[in-house]
Amino acid sequence: MAHALSASIPNQVKLVVWDLDETLWNGTLSEEGISTVEAHLQMVRDLVDRGIMCSICSKNDFEDAKAALVDLDIWDYFVFPHIAWSPKGQAIKAMIAAMGLRDENVLFLDDNHLNLEEAQFFNPNVMVFDANQDILPLMDLPTLAGKDDKSHSRLKQYKVMEEKQVEQAETGLSNIDFLRQSDIRVKVITDVEDQMDRVYEILNRTNQLNYTKKRANTPAEKAQLQTLLNTAGVHAGLIEVQDRYGDYGVVGFFCVSAKYSGNVVHHLAFSCRTLNMGVEQWVWQFLNEPDFRTVGGVANPIDAHENVDWIQDVKDFDAPETARQQQHLCLVGGCDLLQVSFYCGTDRDEFVNKPDDNGMLVRFDDVGFFLNQRDPVLNRLFTQKNFIGYGSDDMVALDESLASSDLILLSMYFSFANDLLFQYRGKEPGSEFLGSVPPRRFQQLMRDQKTAMRFAKSMQHRPYDIHDRLDLTHRCFQVADVLRRADAPIFIIGTTVRHGPQAERNPKPRIAFNDMCRKFCAETHNAHFIDIDTLLTPAEFTDSDHYSRTGYFKIADFVNSHTMMKIAA
Structure with missing residues (x-):
């Protein structure tokens, strides 16, 4: 018997749909009246305690049935009840759809064999059980074991869904309009x-x-x-x-x-x-x-x-409405910002490493991206889109983002550390542009002989010393400071001087970069230096320039926490 019962209910049960007359209770509500089956009422309570929802599909007068269930103190345990003088098969189908479930995870209990067959006709995978039999052994089946939910969190969530659908039906709003006001x-x-x-x-x-x-x-x-x-x-x-x-x-x-x-x-x-x-x-x-x-x-x-x-x-559901408003962010930097951006909100402009249309790497942590002239006539002369990867439209977009953003996050160590900085000198006076070509992109450009010849004729390598490179990056920070709103903070990410092989081999340039960033932030209103070596633990460094998932989260949390404190203040 136990094996046959188990075979009839093979799938995990997420919803039990109850008939009322001669199933939940004995007797017929609209005729001779009913007598309570306390074990069935307790079964409903136990199912909900297991996180298995209960609903009703019964041919009865709604108000009469509800009144009876309220008297039995069991009404609030049911969700999406269908109590009407209408066929049950399509009603169960609509109920399953409204709850977002699959019919294979639904069990229907009814004493009428025709109702069971109708339910399976419209819901081919629904599991059914003849309530003329003893239904209590169902509670011992592994497919009805559920999961402890004595707090009734799932019941509360389905009650929310039920309330929403009732309100949407009453307002007559379209689904999208209803979602917008939700x-x-x-x-x-x-x-x-x-x-x-x-x-x-x-x-x-x-x-x-x-x-x-x-x-x-x-x-x-x-x-x-x-x-x-x-x-x-x-x-x-x-x-x-x-x-x-x-x-x-x-x-x-x-x-x-x-x-x-x-x-x-x-x-x-x-x-x-x-x-x-x-x-x-x-x-x-x-x-x-x-x-x-x-x-x-x-x-x-x-x-x-x-x-x-x-x-x-939102960062916090309980925060005041003003604190929950989405901030617009401007992120400029290397791959570390690509990681940090996951935790900084969705309303952001990302000027972060990416491939161009030819699949070659474009880096925006480049001094030329900040410092080049924005003159569209001169920009047409400059073949930067081909050689550097970004164009005049990108530079204008940066300016607009710096001016409009609520927060600016810069990670510019590559702009200082790289030695593949080139200058383009156009035919017109003043048509000089700087641009960094990362090693991978440089190698790809050199593979095509014609492109390599054009590059050699147009681009002049500029081997700036450490002081010049620091000055160029410092000027980038100044550009961001001039363009931003006074109330928009700038966060500048430093680099490690202690962790990873690159830092251990040659820490002096990293120390110099961090010192320049600290000095800029100390002298600039609403500018903040992110000291990586202080913020992260040694275990959160994967190498000198990359961090673990928790490391990137800590960087973002530092930024978000500071910003939320500012909003609250």
């Missing part, structure tokens, strides 16, 4: 190590909005995930969501590798609690819309909407 807020939790149980639960229990479907069930799979999280350049986050209706809790997880050529997606998975809210697409946009292949079927394509602009990124 005040949806997302918090990205990057300290995932303290919540690994929730990470595993999301990866292992989600399907409809799990775009990668990589699990972490076995010890080997969990160890593989931990190794991935400890890899340099890998970023991960849990997604917590609230709106004006309530708190959905932690509903999603992402894990990506950040590279200058684009982000590589390892994990992207979400609970169905936020289905049709656009949260999964917002996270994809937050990750700079990486190109990846969706594994298996999903309820929504990742780009279901043209643009998700109704969700706000």
Whole structure:
């Protein structure tokens, strides 16, 4: 018997749909009346304590049935009840869709065999059980074991979903209009190590909005995930969501590798609690819309909407509204900023290492990017787009970003440390431009003989000494200071002088760079030096110029904390 019962309920149960008459209770409400089956009421309570939701699909008068359930003190344990004189199969289908579930995780209890068959006709994978039998042994099945939720967090979340759908139906708003007035807020939790149980639960229990479907069930799979999280350049986050209706809790997880050529997606998975809210697409946009292949079927394509602009990124749900407003950031620098930007908010201009249309590296931590003339006539003479990688439009965009941003973050060590600085001298007076060519780009340019000849004729190598290079980078900081608003802080990231082989071999240039940055910040209003050696632990350095995921998070947290204190003040 136990084996047959288990075989009839093979899948994990997330929702139990109850008939009322002769199932939850004995008798018929609209005829001879009912008698309570206390064991069934306790079964409902125990299911909810396990995080398994309960709903109702019953042919009855709604108000009469609700009154009876209120008298039994059980009404509030049910979500999305359908109590009406209408067919049950399509009603259950609509209920499952409204809750964002799959029919294969739904169990329907009814004493009428025709109702059970109708439910399976419209929902082919739904599990059914004849309530003429004893239903109490179902609680001993592993597929109804659930997970401890005596706080009823899942029940509260589904109540929020239910309230939202009722209000949307009453207002008659379109889905997008309704979302815009819902005040949806997302918090990205990057300290995932303290919540690994929730990470595993999301990866292992989600399907409809799990775009990668990589699990972490076995010890080997969990160890593989931990190794991935400890890899340099890998970023991960849990997604917590609230709106004006309530708190959905932690509903999603992402894990990506950040590279200058684009982000590589390892994990992207979400609970169905936020289905049709656009949260999964917002996270994809937050990750700079990486190109990846969706594994298996999903309820929504990742780009279901043209643009998700109704969700706000927040650092703290409880902060005052003024403190939660998204700040506009300007980030200029090397690959370290590509990592830091994950934790600094979505409203940002990134002038960070990236490939150009030919796949060659472009670096924006270049003195010429700040100091070259913005004269469009002279810029047309300069072949910088071909040789350097950025053009006049990029330089103008930098100026506009520096002038409009609420915060500026600069990581400019490469602008000082590199010795591949070239000068272009045009035919017109004053048409002189500086530009850095990183080694990888220089090698690619030299592979084509015609390009190499043009480069040799146009570009003159400038072997500046350490003092000249420090002066050029200092002038870049001055440009940023002149263009920014007085209330917009500048943060300048230093470099290590103690960790990694590059620093250990030759610390003197790094010391000189840090000293120049400190001096600039000390003499400049609202400018802040980020001392890497003080902020990070030795374990958070992967080499002299790159840090672990927690290291990049600490840099961003330093910036975010300072900014939030300023807003609060």
